[in-house]
Amino acid sequence: MLKEKVQRAIQDVRPSLQADGGDIELVEVGEDGIVKVRLTGACGSCPMAVITLKQGVENYLKKVIPEVKEVVQA
Numbered sequence: 001m002l003k004e005k006v007q008r009a010i011q012d013v014r015p016s017l018q019a020d021g022g023d024i025e026l027v028e029v030g031e032d033g034i035v036k037v038r039l040t041g042a043c044g045s046c047p048m049a050v051i052t053l054k055q056g057v058e059n060y061l062k063k064v065i066p067e068v069k070e071v072v073q074a
Contacts, residue, residue, distance in 0.1 A: 017052070
């Protein structure tokens with residue numbers, strides 16, 4: 001069930017990443033609340049990807065899904 005919530009939330013942030021030529025792929029949702037994702041396209045090679053991941057994706061997921069503890073790059 002947590003994985004489905006995370007997948008839906010990722011669909012919410014995907015258009016922002018795609019607007020900049022990137023995308024996001026869900027790799028794994030751990031029972032410990034750690035979400036592993038892969039940034040692809042322009043986001044995969046962007047030096048600001050870590051900031052995008054933490055301040056954008058992680059903050060949003062933690063806001064809408066309290067069970068999410070952290071989002072990390074896979």
